Amino acid sequence: MGNPMAKNLMKHGYPLVIYDVFPDACKEFHDAGEQVVSSPADVAEKADRIITMLPTSTNAIEAYSGANGILKKVKKGSLLIDSSTIDPAVSKELAKEVERMGAVFMDAPVSGGVGAARSGNLTFMVGGVEEEFAAAQELLGCMGANVVYCGAVGTGQAAKICNNMLLAITMIGTAETMNLGIRLGLDPKLLAKILNMSSGRCWSSDTYNPVPGVMDGVPSANNYQGGFGTTLMAKDLGLAQDSATSTKSPILLGSQAHQIYRMMCAKGYSKKDFSSVFQYLREEETF
C-alpha cells in the first residue's frame, strides 16, 4: 500500500524521504531521484511531515519507539500521521509519546485496497487534535478522495474497525441468507433483487454480492480472487474483538464473525476475498 501512496505524493510535487524494512521496495524511488534512508529515525531527522504505513501494532510501536525509531530524532513541531490499521489503544499510547517530544500524532487508517491507492481514491479516517486536521488533510488529500475527521486520537482507528466489523457481519449474513434462499428454491439473482429493494439491503448484497453469477466485476465473479483477503478481515476483527473486550462492549455477532473468519483462514480461504464465506458455507454434505 505504501508504494502507490508515495507515488501520489510525488505526483503532487512533494519531495520524499523514504524508508522500508525491505530495501528493494525503495529502489524505484531511489531511481526516480528521491532520498532513501536507512531507518525511521533518519526519516525523522530529515522530514517534518511523516506518514507511516505498517501491518501490525507491533510494527508500528517498533517504527516509532524502537531503537532506531522516529522518536529518536523527531523534530519539535513535526506532524506524524500513521495510516496503519492498529489497535486504537496503541494509537493513543504513541500519541502520548509523540506529544512528549513536542510533535503531533494523528491516526489515519485507510479504506479501499491497492487499486484505490493507485488511483488516489482511498478514504482516510483521521483522529487527532482538530487544529492540525487541515495540515493532515493537505497531504492525505493527495492520496485519497475522502478525508474524514473523526475526533480525538484513536477515533480514526475506531471508525475503521467499526466499519469493517459491520462489513464482516453483513457479508456473512448475506452469504447465509443467499444460501438458505437457494436451498428453499429461490433463484439467486431474483433473491438478490428482492433483498435489495427491501429492508435486508446492504452493501454486501447490492454492491459486492458473494454469490457467483449474481453480479459482474466483483470477486465472486472471479473465483474470489482479488478484493479484500480473508486473512486481513480476520486481523481487523481481532482488533475489533480486543477493543470490545477492553471497553466491555458486547459484540455477539461481531465475535462470531471473528471466529468464522479465523476458521476460514485455517481451511484454505486465507488468500481468497472475504466474500468467499458464501463458498465456505455452501459446500455440500458428503456421503
Next chain:
Amino acid sequence: MGNPMAKNLMKHGYPLVIYDVFPDACKEFHDAGEQVVSSPADVAEKADRIITMLPTSTNAIEAYSGANGILKKVKKGSLLIDSSTIDPAVSKELAKEVERMGAVFMDAPVSGGVGAARSGNLTFMVGGVEEEFAAAQELLGCMGANVVYCGAVGTGQAAKICNNMLLAITMIGTAETMNLGIRLGLDPKLLAKILNMSSGRCWSSDTYNPVPGVMDGVPSANNYQGGFGTTLMAKDLGLAQDSATSTKSPILLGSQAHQIYRMMCAKGYSKKDFSSVFQYLREEETF
C-alpha cells in the same frame, strides 16, 4: 393487518365476503354493507377468490383444513391466496391439498407494517404456478405497490423469511457497531455518516438507525414505539431456523440473531420495535 387490506379491496370496487374469529373485527364491514359469514367454509361457498391473513402456521392449517375450513366447501377453479407469514413447508402442504380439490393456492406474504397496509404500499412476495400470477397480481395490486413473483409455491415465504433474517442480522450488527464506536469515543451521527458512505452501509444503518438522536422519524427517535415488534421478529427468525434445520443450511449468525431476539422477548422488549436491540446491548454495567 387484514382490516386495512380488506378496505383497499373495497375501494377498488370488489364486493367482500368476510370472516374473522373475532366477530367484532367484522362489524365495520357489516355496517358498510359487506357480507359477514361465520366460518372459512362459508367464505369458500360464496367466493372464488379468497385471501387469508393469519398469525401462525397452526392458524393457517385450521383455516384451510379444519372442521369448518375453506377446503370443506371450496369451488373448483377458485384462487386461494395466503398472505400469512408461515413455514414454507406448510404452504407447500396446503397447496397440495388445495390442488386435490381442483383449486389453486398461492403464498403471498407481505412486507411493510400496518401503515403500509393502510396506504396500499405493501410489498407482496408471491409463490405459485406462474400462469396464475396475473390473476393474483390483479387483486394484490389493490393492496400493495410491489407484487413480486418469486417462483413455485413456498418461494414467497422463502423470500420473506430470507429478507427478515438478513434484516435481523444487519440490525443487531449495526447496534453492536454503533455501541462499540460510541464507547471508543466516536460521535454517533458521525459514525453513522461514515458507515453509510462505506462498505458497512445497510438499511439498518442508513434508513432505520437504531441509535436515538441519529435520525428522525424512526422508532429509535420515539423510544422504540411503533415499527416492527421484537416478538414478530423472533417469530420470523423461528421460521428461518426451522427452514434452515430442515434444509440443513448453516446459519451461524441467523441462529444467533434468533436467540438474541428470543432473549429480548423475555427481558421486557417484546412490544418494542426490533431496533431496540441497541438499547438492550447498551445498558450499562451496574456496580
Next chain:
Amino acid sequence: MGNPMAKNLMKHGYPLVIYDVFPDACKEFHDAGEQVVSSPADVAEKADRIITMLPTSTNAIEAYSGANGILKKVKKGSLLIDSSTIDPAVSKELAKEVERMGAVFMDAPVSGGVGAARSGNLTFMVGGVEEEFAAAQELLGCMGANVVYCGAVGTGQAAKICNNMLLAITMIGTAETMNLGIRLGLDPKLLAKILNMSSGRCWSSDTYNPVPGVMDGVPSANNYQGGFGTTLMAKDLGLAQDSATSTKSPILLGSQAHQIYRMMCAKGYSKKDFSSVFQYLREEETF
C-alpha cells in the same frame, strides 16, 4: 440398532414377529425360526407388545399412521414402545392416535451405541403413563442396563435430546479449550489432568477426550472411527433446536453447537465420531 436389540429379546426367550423395510435385515431372524412379516400392520395383527426403532420422525409417522402402519391393525390393550429418537411433539401426537385405538404408547429412546446394544447395556429414557412403566421395563430391561422413567409421553425424548445437546456443547468446549491450551504451550495430557481435577471437568474431558494421545480406547485414539457419528449428532441437535424454537427457550450455545456440527457434515466429517470437532478446529492456517 434394531438387530442387536431384537437378539437380546430372543436370548430372554421372547418369540418375535419382525418387519424391516430392508428384507435382507430380517433374514437371520427368519433362519433362526422367527416370524418375518411384510408390514408394520402385520406385526400389529400378530403381536400385542411392539417395539419400533426408526431413524426419523417421518419414518416413525409412516410406521404408525401410514397406509400399512401399525394403527391399521393394532389390538386393544397393546403396548407400543417407540425407541426412535424423534421430535417429542411427534411422540405426543402418535400417543394420541394410539390412545384413540385403545392401545398404549410410550417413547423410550436409547443412549449408547451399537456396542451397548449388543451387550445389553443401553440406557432407555421412558415417557408415558406411569402405570404401564412396569410392563415396558420388563421388555426394555432385556436390552438395557438402565431403564429410567422420565414422566409423561414425550419426556423420554426430551431427556435424550437434552443430554445430547449438553454433550455437544461440552465436547466442542473441551475441543476449543484443549486446542487453546496446546497453542499456549501446555502439554495435552497435563492439561486434561488439570481440567479433570478442576471445575472444567466433564465427560468429554475425562472419559472421551477428543485429543489424540490423551486417552486410549476412545475414537480420538483411532482416527475418530467408531463412536457416535457427526451426522447423528447434527440430527439430534436439529431436534433440540426445533424443541427450543417451539417452546421459546433460548439456547445460545446449543444453537451454535448445532451450526458447528452442521458445518462439519459438509466438510468431510459426517462419518467420523463427533469428537473429531477437535480436528476440525485444529487445522492449521495455510499460507
Next chain:
Amino acid sequence: MGNPMAKNLMKHGYPLVIYDVFPDACKEFHDAGEQVVSSPADVAEKADRIITMLPTSTNAIEAYSGANGILKKVKKGSLLIDSSTIDPAVSKELAKEVERMGAVFMDAPVSGGVGAARSGNLTFMVGGVEEEFAAAQELLGCMGANVVYCGAVGTGQAAKICNNMLLAITMIGTAETMNLGIRLGLDPKLLAKILNMSSGRCWSSDTYNPVPGVMDGVPSANNYQGGFGTTLMAKDLGLAQDSATSTKSPILLGSQAHQIYRMMCAKGYSKKDFSSVFQYLREEETF
C-alpha cells in the same frame, strides 16, 4: 484473597513483609507484629521470596515495573511468584524483565475462592523454570492443597484460563439444557440425575447445579449469593479471548460465553454467582 493467603504463611512460621495499596488492609498484620512497608520496592529490598496477588494485568505491571515497583530494588537470586490471574503474555514479559535483574519469576494463579484461601485448600497452577518449582512448592503448599507444575512461564495462567473458559461453557450449557428440559415437561431433579449418569455429565451439572432446588449448599440454593461472581468470570473470559485472538485459536463457544457473561454484567448479575446464568435465561416472556 491476599489476606487469608498471608495468614496461612504466618501460621507456617514465615515472617512477613507486607504491602497493599490500601493501608487499612495491612493493619491487622501490623498489629500482629509483621512488617508493613510503603511500596513493592520496599518489599523487594527486605525479602527475597515475594508473592504478589493483583486484580489485573495493569496492576501487575505497575507492581513489578512501576516507579516504586519490585524491580527497582529486587535482589539477585530472589524468587518472585505472581498469583494474579492475568494475560499469559504479560507473565512472560514480566519474567523476562525479572530475569534481566538476576532473579526468578513464576506465574502461579489460583483456583478456589476466599473460603478455600482461608482453609488452605487453594489449587495453584505454576509456570516457570522447573528447577525452581520445589522452592515455589514449599511456599505455595502452605496455602494450597494442590500445587501443579504446568511448564514454562505463562503456562500456569494458560491452565487457569483454559479451565475457566471450559467451566463457563459447561455452566451455560447446563443452564440452557436444564431450562429446555423443564419447558419440555421434565422434573429438574430427575433431569439432573439423568444427565449425571450420562454423557452430558459435567461439574456444573453434578457438583454446582445452577437450578434452584436441585442441590443443597451451592449458590443456586441461596439466591446465587457467594461463589464466583459473574464479573470475575467475564474478566477471565476476556483473558481467554485475548489469548485466543493472539494465538489465532478459534473459540466459537468460548467467545459466545464471553459475550453472554459480558451482557449479564450489564443486566444486574455482576455480583451474583456465575451459575445465575440459569436465572438470566429463565426469565419469562412478558406480555
